[in-house]
Amino acid sequence: MPLFAIAFPAIDPIALEIGPLAIRWYALAYIAGLLLGWWLAKRICAADRLWGAARHPRPADIDDLIVWVAFGLILGGRLGYVLFYDLPHYLDEPLEALKLWHGGMSFHGGFLGAALALTLFARARTLPVFSVFDVAAAVTPVGLFFGRIANFINGELFGRPSDVPWAMVFPYGGPEPRHPSQLYQAALEGIVLFILVQLLVRAGALKRPGLVTGVFVAGYGAARIVGEFFRxxxxxIGYLAGGLTMGMVLSAPMVLIGGGLALYAARRPA
Known part of the structure; x- marks a missing residue:
């Protein structure tokens, strides 16, 4: 263990208090991700040259889509956490599942909830499902970045004990210095994945519906698995068989399914 560790920046999880109303950084992270994603999605949909002949959502569609996605993301994320990560606790205290302000959101549950919302929206507007998915995949890393930063501010989802020079002692992680794995994940799932999908979009990947979605799904799965080695x-739950974690188990199918979809879409003519 290192003789010294970087002090954790003790940022108050509550960003602003107005009387009894407390606005948390975690909530602001979701709002920032949705708003920036909405803005970028409208710009992508307005650039017809990126799509070629592919039928795609118009900027006006995104104004309604963001509402559908927000509900799917929040409901799916909470339900996924309840089912995948702490089911016995919520069976004992079912009302706790409604208390979102106590934390507890699953990306994989949010992903499935958002995917269902995107599918229903595409069918309601008679839009190609994969084109709608591609828009969402192109902007989702923005929300992932802000979400991981919020995890860091909350001092939650911290890393494993480590002797690296930048290890930190987290307020809820005991006396041992640990990896700031939230920042690793913000970099991989947010910045790196965002650059990757934006390069694909600019290279004309939207002309092959499903390609951006497949790369995003596989890329997130791979980034999450790497991050789990430090988290x-x-x-x-603890460790599963063979030293695996629940995050690894849930992410492995994403790599396979996303890779298969990307390969299928890439082989189709533009």
Whole structure:
């Protein structure tokens, strides 16, 4: 263990208090991700040259789509956490599942909830499903970045004990210095993945519906698996067989399915 560790920047999880109303950084992260994603999605949909002959959502569609996605993301994320990460606790105290302000959101659950919302929206507007998915995939890393930064501010989802020079002692992680794995994940799932999908979009990948979606799904799965090697598993689950974590188990199918979809879309004519 290092003789010294970087002090954790003790930022108050509550960004602003107005009387009894407390606005948390975690909520602001979701709002920032949705708003910036909405803005970028409208710009992508307005650039017809990126799509070629592919039928795609118009900027006006995004104004309604953001509402559908927000509900799918929040409901799916919470339900996924309840089912995948702490089901016994919520069976004992079912009303706790409604208390979103206590934390507990699953990306994989949010992903499935958002995917269902995107599918229903595409069918309601008679739009190609994969083109709608591609728009969402192109902007989702923005929200992932802000979400991981919020995890860091909350001092949650911290890393495993480490002796690297930048290890930190987290307020809820005991006395041992640990990897700031939230920042690793913000870099991989947010910045790196964002650059990758934006390069694909600019290279004309939207002309092959499903390609951007496949690369995003596989890229997130790979980035999450890498991040799990540094992240402390959830205390109520711990390590699974072979030293795997729940995050690894849930992400492995994403790599396979996303890779298969990307390969299929890439082989189709533009």
């Amino acid at each position: 402390e598993p959830d205390a109520q």
